[in-house]
Amino acid sequence: MAEVDKVEPELEVRNLKMHFPIRAGLLKKTVGHVFAVDGVSFSIGRGETLGLVGESGCGKSTIGRTILRLYKPTAGSIHVGGKDITHLSANELTAVRQKMQMIFQDPYGSLNPRFRVSELIGEAYRVHSGDENWEDHVANLLDKVGLQPDHMRRYAHEFSGGQRQRIGIARALAMSPRLIVADEPVSALDVSIQAQVINLLDSLKDEFGFSCLFIAHDLSVVEHIADRVAVMYLGKMVELASDRELYQDPKHPYTQALISAVPKPEAGAKRRDRLILRGDVPSPINPPSGCRFHTRCPHVLDECRTIEPNFNEISPGHWVACHLHSETSA
Amino acid sequence: MRNYIIYKLLHALGVAFVISIVSFILLFYTADPASMLLPETADAADIAAFEKDLGLDQPLVVQYGNWLARIVFEGDFGNSWVAKIPASDLIGVALWPTLQLALIAQIIATAVAIPLGVLSAVKRYSIIDNITTFIVLVGQAMPLFWLGIMLMIVFGVFLKWLPTSGSDTWVHLILPSITLASFTLPLNMRLVRSGMLEVLSKDYVRTARAKGVTRSAVLMKHAFRNAAIPLVTVTGMQFGALLGGAVVTETVFSWPGLGRLAVESIQVGDFPVVQGVVLTLSGFTILANLAADIGAAWIDPRIRFN
Amino acid sequence: MNNMSSESKLEETHLDYKPSMTSIVLKRMWQLRMGVFGFVLVLVLGLSAIFASQVATHDPLEQDILARLTPPSFLEGGGSTYFLGTDQLGRDLYSRIIYGARISLTIGLSAVLVSMVIGVLLGLAAGYFGGKIDAVVDFLVNAMLAFPFILLAMTLVIALGASMENIIIALGLSNWPIFARVTRIETMKLREQEFVLAAVSQGLSHVRIILKHILSNLAAPLLVIATVEIARAIIRETFLSFLGLGIQAPTPSWGLMLAEGRDYMLTIWWLSTLPGFAIFLAALGINLVGDALRDLFDPHMRKG
Numbered sequence: 036m037a038e039v040d041k042v043e044p045e046l047e048v049r050n051l052k053m054h055f056p057i058r059a060g061l062l063k064k065t066v067g068h069v070f071a072v073d074g075v076s077f078s079i080g081r082g083e084t085l086g087l088v089g090e091s092g093c094g095k096s097t098i099g100r101t102i103l104r105l106y107k108p109t110a111g112s113i114h115v116g117g118k119d120i121t122h123l124s125a126n127e128l129t130a131v132r133q134k135m136q137m138i139f140q141d142p143y144g145s146l147n148p149r150f151r152v153s154e155l156i157g158e159a160y161r162v163h164s165g166d167e168n169w170e171d172h173v174a175n176l177l178d179k180v181g182l183q184p185d186h187m188r189r190y191a192h193e194f195s196g197g198q199r200q201r202i203g204i205a206r207a208l209a210m211s212p213r214l215i216v217a218d219e220p221v222s223a224l225d226v227s228i229q230a231q232v233i234n235l236l237d238s239l240k241d242e243f244g245f246s247c248l249f250i251a252h253d254l255s256v257v258e259h260i261a262d263r264v265a266v267m268y269l270g271k272m273v274e275l276a277s278d279r280e281l282y283q284d285p286k287h288p289y290t291q292a293l294i295s296a297v298p299k300p301e302a303g304a305k306r307r308d309r310l311i312l313r314g315d316v317p318s319p320i321n322p323p324s325g326c327r328f329h330t331r332c333p334h335v336l337d338e339c340r341t342i343e344p345n346f347n348e349i350s351p352g353h354w355v356a357c358h359l360h361s362e363t364s365a
Numbered sequence: 366m367r368n369y370i371i372y373k374l375l376h377a378l379g380v381a382f383v384i385s386i387v388s389f390i391l392l393f394y395t396a397d398p399a400s401m402l403l404p405e406t407a408d409a410a411d412i413a414a415f416e417k418d419l420g421l422d423q424p425l426v427v428q429y430g431n432w433l434a435r436i437v438f439e440g441d442f443g444n445s446w447v448a449k450i451p452a453s454d455l456i457g458v459a460l461w462p463t464l465q466l467a468l469i470a471q472i473i474a475t476a477v478a479i480p481l482g483v484l485s486a487v488k489r490y491s492i493i494d495n496i497t498t499f500i501v502l503v504g505q506a507m508p509l510f511w512l513g514i515m516l517m518i519v520f521g522v523f524l525k526w527l528p529t530s531g532s533d534t535w536v537h538l539i540l541p542s543i544t545l546a547s548f549t550l551p552l553n554m555r556l557v558r559s560g561m562l563e564v565l566s567k568d569y570v571r572t573a574r575a576k577g578v579t580r581s582a583v584l585m586k587h588a589f590r591n592a593a594i595p596l597v598t599v600t601g602m603q604f605g606a607l608l609g610g611a612v613v614t615e616t617v618f619s620w621p622g623l624g625r626l627a628v629e630s631i632q633v634g635d636f637p638v639v640q641g642v643v644l645t646l647s648g649f650t651i652l653a654n655l656a657a658d659i660g661a662a663w664i665d666p667r668i669r670f671n
Numbered sequence: 672m673n674n675m676s677s678e679s680k681l682e683e684t685h686l687d688y689k690p691s692m693t694s695i696v697l698k699r700m701w702q703l704r705m706g707v708f709g710f711v712l713v714l715v716l717g718l719s720a721i722f723a724s725q726v727a728t729h730d731p732l733e734q735d736i737l738a739r740l741t742p743p744s745f746l747e748g749g750g751s752t753y754f755l756g757t758d759q760l761g762r763d764l765y766s767r768i769i770y771g772a773r774i775s776l777t778i779g780l781s782a783v784l785v786s787m788v789i790g791v792l793l794g795l796a797a798g799y800f801g802g803k804i805d806a807v808v809d810f811l812v813n814a815m816l817a818f819p820f821i822l823l824a825m826t827l828v829i830a831l832g833a834s835m836e837n838i839i840i841a842l843g844l845s846n847w848p849i850f851a852r853v854t855r856i857e858t859m860k861l862r863e864q865e866f867v868l869a870a871v872s873q874g875l876s877h878v879r880i881i882l883k884h885i886l887s888n889l890a891a892p893l894l895v896i897a898t899v900e901i902a903r904a905i906i907r908e909t910f911l912s913f914l915g916l917g918i919q920a921p922t923p924s925w926g927l928m929l930a931e932g933r934d935y936m937l938t939i940w941w942l943s944t945l946p947g948f949a950i951f952l953a954a955l956g957i958n959l960v961g962d963a964l965r966d967l968f969d970p971h972m973r974k975g
Contacts, residue, residue: 103872132874145865149887159873206869376813383814391826495701502705502962506955508906510913511929511947518940609821613910628914631825643822650817 043117044078045214045246046102051075051111053094053101057320069319071097073270074111076346079214084240084247086257086278088293089267092319095250096140098267099216102248103137104128116213133163136207140219142199146191152177152202153187160209176205179242181235197228204236208243216248221256233260255297258282263352266290269327270319272346276353286355288332326358334359369662377655384647385436388640389429442641447630452637455626456645463622466614467607469538470545471600474553477546479596482557486565497554504551509610513544513617541618548610549603556596564591594661601657605650702966709959716953720773727766728754731923735761740939758931758942760921767923768949774924775953778839779905783897785843787850791886791893794854799862799881808855812848820845824907828916838917842904853896854889861885891968898961902954909950925950 053072056065072094079085089095101108104120112121120131139145146155157173166172174184180201191199200220207215217236221229237260240247251257257264258278265275266289274287285291292310312331317323323330329339339358346356423431435441442452485497520540612624619625623642630638719726739761742748746756755765797808815823827841861867862885870880911917912926920927925946932942 100868105868105872129874129876132872137869137872139865139869141865145869147866147870147884147887149890158870159875162875162879203869206873210873376810379810380814380817383811384818387814387818388826391830502955502958506902506951506958508909508947508950508954510910511943511950514929514933514936514943514947518936518944522937522940605817605819609819612819612821616914627822628825631822631829632915634829639822639826643819643826646819646822647817650819654817 042081044080044114045083045116046079046248047112047114048078048098048102049076049112049114051098051101051113052109053097053106054109067320070270070322071319072101073322075267075270075272076111077265077272077275079246079248081213082240082244082246083263084249084261086261086264087248087250087267088252088254088257088264090252090316092269092316093267094270094319095252095267096218099137099218099248099250103132103135103216133159133210134212135214135216136210136212138200138203138207138215138217138220140222142196142203142223145203146199148191150191151187152189152191152194155191155202156187156206156209159206163210172209173205176208179208179239180205196224197232200224200232201235204232204239208239211243212245214246214248216250218250219252220249222252229256236260253297254282254293266293269317269322271327271356272354273328273356274354275346280353284353286349286353286360287328287357288334288359289328326356366662370659373655373658377651381648381651384651385433385644386429388643388647389432390425393425393428436644442644443637445630445635445638447633447635447638452641455638456623456641459621459623459626459642460645462620463608463611463615463624465538466541466545466620466622467604467611469542470611471549471607473542473546474548474550475596475600478550478553478557482554483561485554486558486561497558501551501555504547507547509544509548509613510617512547513541513614516540516544517618537620541614541620544617545607545610545614548614549607552599552603553596556599560591560593560595598657598661601653601655601660604653604657608646608650705959706963706966709956709963712952712956713960716772716776716956719769720776723770723773727763727769729763729766731762731767731770732921733762737761740935742939743941743945746941755945756941758928759935759939762921762923764928764942764945767928768925768946771923771925771928771946771949772953774835774918774922775905775908775950778835778842778908779901781839782842782846782904782908783900785839786846786900787893787897789843790847790850790852791854791889793847794851795858795881795885797851798855798858799877799885801859805855808851812851812855815845815848816852821907821910824911825914825916828911833916833919835918838908838911841911842907846900846904849900850893850896853892857889857892858885861888895961895965895968898957898964902957902961905957906950906954 051072052070052074055069055071057067057069058064059066075094075098077085087095087098097106100106102113102115104113104123108121112119114120115131115135118131120128123131150158153170153173156176157169160166160172161169170187173187177184177187182198182201182205186194191202194202203220220236221232224232233256236247236249240260247260249257249261254264261278263275263277264281266273266281266287268289274281274285274290276284276286281290282294285294288310289312292312295310310333312333314331317327317330325341326332326339326344329335332339336358342358344356344358344361346354347361348354349360435443440453442456444450445452445455448455481493481497481500485491485494488494517540608624611622612627614620615622615624616628623646627639627642627646630636630642735757738753738757739759741750741753741757743756743764744751744754753763753765755763755768758764758767793808793811797805824841824845827844828837831837831840867880867884870884908917909924909926909929912924913930915930918924918927920931928946929943929950932939932944932946935942
């Protein structure tokens, strides 16, 4: 069971909400909202890696971007290194931004095709630090991510997808951040390359000591690298536990379904029954009442349809939002 | 759909409004009616009285308001300073020849562009394709008035087949309309061709072909209808350019239309007429754009709200 | 030559006959040849403009009344002194055409420069910041595009007076909407790209993002459009001069020469034809170079 650092957490998110207005019509009136993130709370300790898993549309990418203040939260608060960054202006954010970085999903869209690798990685560092020897720093970073330093004069299109992601990682590391949000960093890569990049991140994490929010849609991806794992569904967090505990003793039906879907090619492993969920994922514009998962849940109770379950700590370090596990249920 | 139309109408009105302001201001600062209309012996007092008479001593906004009101409610553009008759008369007379020219030219251009464009898409790398490419290249680089002059020289002077100026019979219409048609022909051809190419390679067409639908049936039904959409939109939007081309063509061939009227009026400084022509031409352009927008949205429902 | 952009690959899938290798190769060679041809034309144009005094045979303003209206040397009646003959004031047509290149090119380039500066700045602001700025700019662009260009340019020239600088201003001010519109659309597309988001997340300033990240990706499409607009500007200047609203006599502008030669069309047809042909070749060359540039940039941009 992972212990959250008793010192102030690197990242603390409380009741975060991110609603995007939908505009239509002549005067661009707001006709509805996409409830992308609807009340999420968690924290990440120093040097800890939190995996965040969920299907497309569950809001995980939005959380990552909101934390980095690429959006302005609709409600809730974000504290980074103890500092409240929820309402900071763009100018005020400049200083903070250097300490939290993002690794993007798309290795092709996230690198400016007109920049050389040296500029891609070192631009922010050069601008913010004014260091004349910034290229040395870039060379060092390239080495750390497993690329050749003398490739820095090249352009992004000369590299493969996996190599581009390494460039993206080097870019994120350039300013020695304390928090890195990795937004599905391996989803666009071939399976064989995915492991390499995940291992790279793992060793860099130890070496540089940053905290990491690792976002993925596949549980098996985060299993190796995460200390704790959180599961999201339709804008809400439904379970949060240490890595091992989540995989061995998942409490939320959704988590159980996700885990059962992970193929386990181990000889002699028990053959788990696949839990197939009924129905389609509802839309985040019009989420179901009560527990959002109730329309697909195999263990749905009456109260699930009307009352939203709280996110409770049912055992130390293990949080679930489910009526099956709350004290208030019958 | 209805909302879209209303939105586009309001937008068009807004544009018309802005154009009226711009043309008013432009001409306000360049016009010098006193020196045009008063005899040279007029002194400062005469000029002052004259300007008061015309209401030129009032604030800019008031003058604009009066001017606009007169145009909208009475259709009165003022009197031509040169011909001393209402500008709207001159404009009215010149309107039809320009429309005539523009319409015939557009018809010719479309009539040539469609078959050539379709054929060059269907039979790539054939002679037709190469000819089309050549026409597009040459057509886009061709200065319109040079083409007109060359056609005049070849057909009017050397071969003496066609008349080179005047507008009495339909024969006089031939050279100017061909000249003007060549202005929009290249773009139309390119559009038809690329529209057809894009659709022909789409999966649903290949599915239809695989199902055994004959080639020409596929062409006509599916491909052409979708390729026609950009053609419609652009034709409407090109109308403004077409009118611009008409200005040039009319000047070269002395065709008695709005274009020639505008040019002559600008050259002599007859500003009420110039303003009137500018507003009329812009008005038609705006209407054409509006029709194209609404037409496109009607054909392709996806366009309605961006 | 890697001109097989993915678009042309697409185009061929619907054919149910196989175009012979020869015809494909011929077409590609034709395209390549046209690009080279265009480049040559532009080179000739540029060199004539720059080295006019070396290339011309006479002073373009010098009149030789006795020799007026001499035909070009390849026609009967032509001599060897005046390569393309003389005009109605006995000035050497060839030299005037060469010097005319300088005028046309200067005006074409300058006018497009003016349009680009205005248009690109407005387009960047509108596309990047969106909101009210975008609404205003978009509206302005649409409004100006509804205005018949020729009339706008003409009115401006009248207002300012006919001189080379004023023509440049008039043409430049009339044409910025084209650049603004393209810049705006491309900027809006680029703004959504993740590398822009990455730059924001790194705390880089808006100015830096606009000028370095977005503008660097705009260079290619803008260049292509600029070439087309240069050709159009040249043609428009010649038209203005043709109407007497442009370059004033005796400066040799191709448009002016066309106008002057119009009166003699019946017999001395070369006075109008030859300068016009020069205009045509200049525009053609520039267009071809523009097409070649477009083909060049297309596959590269798709790769990135």
